[in-house]
Amino acid sequence: MKICVLVKEVPDAAVQKRLVNGRMDRGGEKNLNPYDTHAIEEAVRIKEAGVVAVDEVVAVSMGPESADRAIRKAISLGVDRAVHLCDDAVAGSDVAATGLALAKAVEAETPDLVLLGQQSDDGECYTIGAVVADHLKMPSLTQVIKLDVVEGSLTAERQAEYGYDTVEIATPAVISVGDAINEPRYPSLKAIMGAKKKPVDRKTVADVGLDASQVGEAGSKARWAEAHEPPQKAAGEIIEDEDTTETVEKILAWLDERKLLA
Amino acid sequence: MSDILVYALHYEGAFNKNSLGAVSEAARLAEQLGGEAHAVVVGEGIPDDLAASLGAHGARKVFRVEGPEGLAQPVVDAMASIIDLHGHNWAIFGGGLLGFEIGAGLAARRGAGVVMEVTQVKVEDGRLVSERPILGDSSLSQVHYEGDLGIVIGRLNAFEATESGATAEVEDVPVEFSEFSTRSRMVKRGEQRGADINIEDAPILVAGGRGLGKAEGFELLEQLAGSLGGAVAATRAVVDAGWFPYAGQIGQTGKTVAPKLYLAAGISGAIQHKVGMQASENIVAINKDANAPIFEFSDLGIVGDLNKIVPKLTEAVKARKG
Ligand SMILES: Cc1cc2nc3c(=O)[nH]c(=O)nc-3n(C[C@H](O)[C@H](O)[C@H](O)COP(=O)(O)OP(=O)(O)OC[C@H]3O[C@@H](n4cnc5c(N)ncnc54)[C@H](O)[C@@H]3O)c2cc1C
Numbered sequence: 001m002k003i004c005v006l007v008k009e010v011p012d013a014a015v016q017k018r019l020v021n022g023r024m025d026r027g028g029e030k031n032l033n034p035y036d037t038h039a040i041e042e043a044v045r046i047k048e049a050g051v052v053a054v055d056e057v058v059a060v061s062m063g064p065e066s067a068d069r070a071i072r073k074a075i076s077l078g079v080d081r082a083v084h085l086c087d088d089a090v091a092g093s094d095v096a097a098t099g100l101a102l103a104k105a106v107e108a109e110t111p112d113l114v115l116l117g118q119q120s121d122d123g124e125c126y127t128i129g130a131v132v133a134d135h136l137k138m139p140s141l142t143q144v145i146k147l148d149v150v151e152g153s154l155t156a157e158r159q160a161e162y163g164y165d166t167v168e169i170a171t172p173a174v175i176s177v178g179d180a181i182n183e184p185r186y187p188s189l190k191a192i193m194g195a196k197k198k199p200v201d202r203k204t205v206a207d208v209g210l211d212a213s214q215v216g217e218a219g220s221k222a223r224w225a226e227a228h229e230p231p232q233k234a235a236g237e238i239i240e241d242e243d244t245t246e247t248v249e250k251i252l253a254w255l256d257e258r259k260l261l262a
Numbered sequence: 263m264s265d266i267l268v269y270a271l272h273y274e275g276a277f278n279k280n281s282l283g284a285v286s287e288a289a290r291l292a293e294q295l296g297g298e299a300h301a302v303v304v305g306e307g308i309p310d311d312l313a314a315s316l317g318a319h320g321a322r323k324v325f326r327v328e329g330p331e332g333l334a335q336p337v338v339d340a341m342a343s344i345i346d347l348h349g350h351n352w353a354i355f356g357g358g359l360l361g362f363e364i365g366a367g368l369a370a371r372r373g374a375g376v377v378m379e380v381t382q383v384k385v386e387d388g389r390l391v392s393e394r395p396i397l398g399d400s401s402l403s404q405v406h407y408e409g410d411l412g413i414v415i416g417r418l419n420a421f422e423a424t425e426s427g428a429t430a431e432v433e434d435v436p437v438e439f440s441e442f443s444t445r446s447r448m449v450k451r452g453e454q455r456g457a458d459i460n461i462e463d464a465p466i467l468v469a470g471g472r473g474l475g476k477a478e479g480f481e482l483l484e485q486l487a488g489s490l491g492g493a494v495a496a497t498r499a500v501v502d503a504g505w506f507p508y509a510g511q512i513g514q515t516g517k518t519v520a521p522k523l524y525l526a527a528g529i530s531g532a533i534q535h536k537v538g539m540q541a542s543e544n545i546v547a548i549n550k551d552a553n554a555p556i557f558e559f560s561d562l563g564i565v566g567d568l569n570k571i572v573p574k575l576t577e578a579v580k581a582r583k584g
């Protein structure tokens with residue numbers, strides 16, 4: 001079987017997220033979306049476990065030229081090869097347009113399983129998987145924390161509104177994994193060096209069978225107008241714990257003032 | 263037409279509070295748009311009175327579809343065919359998990375605009391505009407929709423359930439499910455992992471997260487909660503890890519609480535956690551990372567190691583109370 005993993009380049013966690021002229025500032029250091037490392041790890045584990053024979057794990061990413069670094073990182077974590085949908089036309093795509101473009105890029109690979117992370121660190125939509133699945137006409141589930149794959153089907157567990165659900169799904173399927181599913185490994189130095197030489201297949205929107213009008217701002221029906229900062233709420237009091245006995249006294253006084261020690 | 267279609271999630275004979283909020287919100291908005299709010303329910307043998315009860319929250323019509331429960335894709339099929347027949351221009355979902363999947367699937371199916379984590383919706387020039395916090399809630403973004411269908415997915419507890427007392431007309435709709443929608447089968451639903459504890463009635467909650475390091479870390483919190491006269495709660499991260507019962511989880515897929523005191527130890531303050539506790543009267547957070555998001559919405563923040571602070575705090579509270 002073939003597994004596709006959707007991976008995204010996002011601003012590094014250390015970069016302060018902010019607005020510039022009402023738009024998200026996408027400048028600064030970039031990295032592989034940390035949530036996607038769980039999807040990669042799961043693909044590699046399915047391959048290593050050998051319950052089903054996995055021929056290939058392919059990373060698929062949509063993003064600017066700079067995303068190449070994040071893609072190489074995905075390869076260093078165990079992906080065999082990558083497809084990079086890199087086209088100016090996709091800039092400004094909303095969730096629906098992003099999902100459509102990714103689905104088209106994935107479709108050409110005819111995977112048996114498509115894995116995603118639980119959320120992108122910058123987009124925070126939690127839903128690209130559901131969009132991709134509908135276009136690919138595949139069953140799907142998000143926030144999965146336990147996955148058992150056998151020939152032709154899989155069993156997935158996840159927490160939903162009323163507790164934990166167990167769902168059996170016939171493959172091919174699209175699964176977004178939660179961060180509790182596994183502990184991603186660190187890449188070896190050899191894998192990091194090797195990733196530089198692995199093939200990354202660059203594709204344009206036309207290459208995946210889409211017209212530029214279907215993606216980017218032109219293809220997006222959700223129009224983001226300027227953002228603004230919310231009304232400032234009074235900042236809370238902060239205590240730096242240096243002398244813990246003193247800290248605890250301060251906490252006690254604070255609680256006492258609010259009659260919380262009655 | 264300017265009718266709004268709302269998905270109402272139900273489980274064991276009762277509607278989800280966030281779905282009722284979404285129905286109420288849709289009724290409020292439909293009135294401004296000059297249309298009606300309609301609801302869709304999908305399940306196995308949903309009784310007439312349950313379906314009709316959505317009228318009390320403002321639904322004029324309830325479309326009842328016989329189908330599997332707890333899965334998103336059959337609901338996408340149902341909503342798409344109802345919209346085909348009736349031409350709704352808007353779809354609204356309450357906060358939770360299933361609504362996110364259904365709303366996004368519907369957006370894909372209909373090539374519609376979708377916005378999630380919406381905290382407020384207003385009507386401008388006869389169309390809905392969604393407000394969504396972004397960048398870790400540091401900014402608010404206004405989103406407009408183009409085309410003949412716009413989809414709103416609310417944040418948990420964003421829409422309040424109100425009652426008008428009316429009942430709705432129930433209409434059965436036969437739906438032919440997509441082949442791929444029938445390839446998922448619910449094996450077990452709503453499994454409660456861990457003990458059946460109650461955190462919703464406690465006036466004081468001491469909540470723990472991944473910063474506790476291991477399941478045994480909760481012992482520290484049990485002692486502190488004991489001294490304060492409160493109960494212990496947790497984040498999804500530690501519930502998923504099996505350190506704490508699901509019944510004690512606060513947040514998007516857990517409980518919503520509003521105690522007099524909420525004290526967090528080793529919790530980062532992710533949005534999905536915050537939405538379940540932000541109405542607490544007093545919020546105290548202990549976290550070793552000065553940049554943890556929880557400090558953005560706590561009344562008292564302590565930057566330090568919980569392993570040092572919590573035991574001493576427990577001793578001090580005990581000594582104080584005698
Ligand atoms: C659809 C969806 C639904 C979700 N539903 C929920 C939900 O219902 N409830 C929920 O809680 N989450 C939910 N989440 C998950 C949420 O996004 C976060 O991942 C989760 O809340 C993080 O839990 P945490 O704070 O325990 O862990 P982390 O985010 O890992 O934070 C641990 C914190 O502990 C601190 N720390 C570490 N060691 C120490 C120490 N010794 N002393 C003091 N501090 C220390 C760290 O600085 C860090 O800030 C959901 C996510 C999604 C996508």
Ligand SMILES: Nc1ncnc2c1ncn2[C@@H]1O[C@H](COP(=O)(O)O)[C@@H](O)[C@H]1O
Pocket residue numbers: 006007008009033035036039060061062063098102115116117118119120121123124125126127128129
């Ligand atoms: N531009 C992208 N390229 C590849 N994968 C993506 C992209 N955007 C989102 N994803 C995938 O979708 C998941 C959920 O992202 P989101 O719905 O944006 O929170 C991520 O963890 C990725 O696996």
